[in-house]
Amino acid sequence: MLDQLKSVLQEHKLKATNQRLTLLEYMMSHDTHPTAEMIHNDLPDISLATVYNTLEKFVNAKLVVVIEGISDGKRHYDAAAHPHYHVINTNTNEIIDAANFDPAPLIKAAQAATGLKITEYRIDLYGVKPED
Ligand SMILES: [Zn+2]
Structure with a gap:
């Protein structure tokens, strides 16, 4: 699993840091469409700013999509796997x-x-x- 995640990051020209691997694994294994805050609550060792910045990198790399227009006004994220x-x-x-x-x-x-x-x-x- 870890090797697979590493190669996914490398294929998308992202360096495979531990935090990126943790966040990518989280996104692949949760279909809850979390916000950055929700992820930070589950992974308190990763700062909210890092969660947010990493998600935006994933979005640019098309690994993750943003769902907007929810009336809570927040950006929700979803793995773009299927x-x-x-x-x-x-x-x-x-x-x-x-x-x-x-x-x-x-x-x-x-x-x-x-x-x-x-x-x-x-x-x-x-x-x-x-x-x-
Ligand atoms: Zn979805």
């Missing part, structure tokens, strides 16, 4: 993973409409429980 979309419960701010969606027709339609080659996509849906 394609999925998010459904956000606007009453609780819970970010729920869902994968039962084939983006191919949407990507094709977007290409047809614009002539652009689509290189990435992000889909966030918002909702409430009917009984809320």
Whole structure:
């Protein structure tokens, strides 16, 4: 696992420091869409500033994606390992993973409409429980 994480960092041109390895492992093993504060609470040995700066490096390297627009006003982070979309419960701010969606027709339609080659996509849906 450690060797695998090291090579992931190296492939993305990031030096494999212990803190980066710890944070990458955390992101790969949590599907809770944490904020930097939540991660710092779980990993108090890594300063909040380091957590934040490292996450931003991961975002630039496309190892991690940011989920914004949650009404708590915070940046939430998600490992970019497998394609999925998010459904956000606007009453609780819970970010729920869902994968039962084939983006191919949407990507094709977007290409047809614009002539652009689509290189990435992000889909966030918002909702409430009917009984809320
Ligand atoms: Zn997710």
